[in-house]
Amino acid sequence: MLATRGSRRKLEIHADMVSRSKVQETDGSFFEAFASLPWRQENRRMQSLKEEEEQKDRPPPSEAAAGLQPKRVVVSQQERENLYVEVLYTVKHKVGATTSEHSSLVDELNDYTQEAFHFSRDEHQRMMTIASDEKPPIVILNLVVVEASGLEAKDADGFSDPYCMLGIVPGAVSGGDRSTPPGSPRVSRSSHAPPAEEDGEERQLNTHADKLRKHHSFRLSFKRKPESRPSVVSSPSSAGSGGGGSGCGREGHRDSLSHAVPAKFIRATTVKPNTLDPRWEEKFRLDHDDETSVLDAVSKLNEVKGVRGMARFFKQVAQSARSGSGGQDDFLGCVNISLQVLDIPSTGLDQWFTLEGRTSKSAVQGRIRLKMWLSTREDRGVSEEDTWSEVIQQQKLFELFVKHELSKYRGPSYRWSGELPTPATTILHQHAVQGDLTELQQAVCRWIAYAEQHQETSLDFRLLLKILKQLNDKFTQDALTYEEQESLAESFKTTLAHCFAVLRKLRKLFPAGNKEAHRKLDSLLKFLAAFSGMEIFRRVLPFQKEIRSEIIQTVKKGCVEWYGRLREQQQLDPSGDDAAVLQSLIKLVNEVCSHCFQAYNHHNQLFMQSVSVPFFATIYKQLEKLVSADIQDTVGRLCSELQNSDIQLSTTPDAMSLTMGTATFELYMATKDLYK
Known part of the structure; x- marks a missing residue:
């Protein structure tokens, strides 16, 4: 009985295998192929992961x-x-005392310059000779009378109408050292500052520093800029206070003072009425020449000798400025600052000075804030206000040093910190100081240099954002010339165009799952988001389209371009063989599914958090249209052919019909996955 049952099982199994074999022979393994489709779809997803x-x-x-x-x-x-x-000329004629963040070694600066420019020793010597033969620049002292606070009230209403007078008190040709540290105050209502003490007429001038010391003083040269009125003085006084008279107005004060003494020797700030805490923010430029000195000119003018004589001279000028006004100016205080050119830091001074009286018995109060820094000008027949050539030079130096440091960096360019070595920063600083470039102009040059380098060799967008923020913090539209603003606008346009070009290649440049690519994309999007919210963006590019809308259009264009390349790779030709067309469509739809899956899991959150762009929804709508257009005609035609074909269940279908049916169903499943 057991043997009979076993034999029966064997017969049943054999019969089942024979039955299946017959079914496979009649249907061409259609059901087996159909059953494998979900497994193949899952296998593709696993391969993508x-x-x-x-x-x-x-x-x-x-x-x-x-x-x-x-x-x-x-x-x-x-x-x-x-x-x-x-650069060699700049290094040779360094001005100001070197601060801790800069290098004081001329040889080190020259060696770095030669290395960065890749010039030979012979070429270096030849160009050093050219730089040495040029006439030394004229050193200029720039001074800004910023503000004063806590001044004494001289008017009956409890206020004063303060103004300042500024001049240089020459140092004695002979005598002891009268220099005082820059911080030591002895202020007068006209702030004046003695220049460096002369070392003697017979001393041989071996260095530029010696030449600076030889001159008695700097010539007062207060040249007006379009945006501010020049003035010279640094001792607060109260205009027309005391017994009566309202004092003279701004124009009257300026005119009367100009008639009293030549403008290049003594200047005054404007009068700030009814205040004990005036704010001027008025700039003065003092330079010297070889033809005359302040000491000689002033001595001939009013027989002024020494500090006391100059103080009396200031008083006479003030009185003549107020003559006819019906009032007498009141002394509010003074400050004397030792002007040792070589002791002024190259970064400048910005500090408060306590006001003092004419004598120890004088009772004064308050303090005054002054800014001082050095610059130079060269006798080249151009206006002192025209710094465009210096701006271009500063920008080119930045570009050259950045390129040189990148060439030495051994890692990928996008990991470079962007920091320049001390010799490079010292050269750039001295060039900016001697060219009297503002912090804003320097920030513009730095941005343009790094932005252009980024378009040649990819830098870290976090570095670019840091530089851009520094520029935005210093930005004031009126402080830039037309050429500077146009140059900055062009840099912004090319940078944005480059960023959008990178986003259009998103699928290739930022592959899903790549940590470094993910970080770079995050940095790029945060850079664009921060840029769009900056004041400098709105001011320099007032007619630029909104960056968010530009990003959306860029994503759409990039999606269409990627689909076009994918279509070419799959060799999709709707007019070709039907079986080949179906296989190409299946591969195409599966790739699109994979792309959408990656977009949702890796890119969508970055775009939403940084720029509020629904990345997945944007590309899905584009791809849905593109895929539908490709599938609709082909599948419609094939389905129509299958419906019209005479396939009898009692006969074995041909292999082509079974292949077409299986492929059509596989395309359906792939499309179904896409629309999920």
Whole structure:
């Protein structure tokens, strides 16, 4: 009985296998092929996850590999030589005392310059000779009378109408050292500052510093800029206070003072009425020449000798300025500052000075804030106010030093910190000081240099954002010339265009699962978000489209371009063989599904958090239209052919019909996954 049952089982199993074999022979293994479709779909998803895992620690693709051509800045040999001579000239004629963050070693600066420019020793010597033969620059003392506080009330209403007078008290040709540290106050209502003490007429001038010491003083040269009125003085006085008279107005004060003494020797700030805490923010420029000195000129003018004589002279000027006004100016205090040119830091001074009386018995109160820094001018036949050539030179120096440091960096460019070595920062600082470039102009030059380098060699967007924020913090639209603002606007436009070009290659440059690529994309989006919210963006590019809308359009364009390349890779030709068309469509839809899956899991959150752009929804709508257009005609035609075909269940269908049916169903499943 057991043997009979076993034999029966064997017969049943054999019969089942024979039955299945017959079914497979009649249907062409259609059901087996159909049953394997879900497994194949799942296998593709697993393969996609495996590829993401493999991308995890790889370096991100380069922009060149994605088809983005670098923008190279070419500098001619003649431009390089001219710039090199300018640097050597700048180093040779350094001004101001070196601070801790800069280098004081001339040889170190020259060696770094030669290394960065890649010039030979012979070329260096030849251009050093050219720089040495040029006439030394004229050193200028820049002084800003910023504000005063806590002044004494001289008027009956409890206020004063303070103004300041400024002048240079020459040092004695012979005698002891009268220099006082810059912080030591002895202020007068006209603030005046003695220059460096002369070391003797016979001393040989071996250095530029010696030449500076030889001159009795700097000539007062207060040249008006379009945006501010020049003035010279630094001792608060109360205009027309005391017994009566309202004092003279601004124009009257200026005119009467100009008639009293030549403007290049003594100048005064404007009068600030009814205040004990005036704020002026008025700038003065004092330079010297070889033809005359303040000491000689003033002595001939009013027989002034020494500090006391100058103080009396200031008083006479003030009285003549108020003559006819019906009132007498009241002394509010003074400050004397020793002007040792070589002791003024190259970064300048910005400090408060306590006001003092004419004598120890004088009772005064309050303090005054002054800013002082050095610059130079060269006798080249151009206006002192025209600094455009210095701006261009500063920008080119930044570009050259950045390129040089990048060439020495051994890691990927996007990991470079952007920091320049001390010799480079010292050269840039001295060039800016001697050219009297403002902090804003320097920030503009730095931004343009780094932005242009980024378009040649990819830098970290966090570095660019840091530089841009520094520029935005210093930005004042009226402080830039037309050329500077146009140059900055062009830099912004090219930078934004480059950023959008990178976003259009998102699929290639920022592969899903790649940590470094994910960080770079996050930095790029945060850079664009911060840029769009900055005042400098709205002021410099007032007609620029909103960055968010530009990002959305860029994502759409990039999506269409990516789909077009994918279509070419799958060799999709609707007019070709039906089976080949179906297989191409299946691969195409599966790739689109994978892309959407990665977009949702890796990119969508970054776009939403940084720029509030629904990345997944944006690309899905685009891809849905593109896929539908490709599938609709082909599938419609194939389905129509299948419906019209005469397939009898009693006969074995041909292999082509079974293949077409299976492929059509597989395309349906892939499309279903896409629309999920």
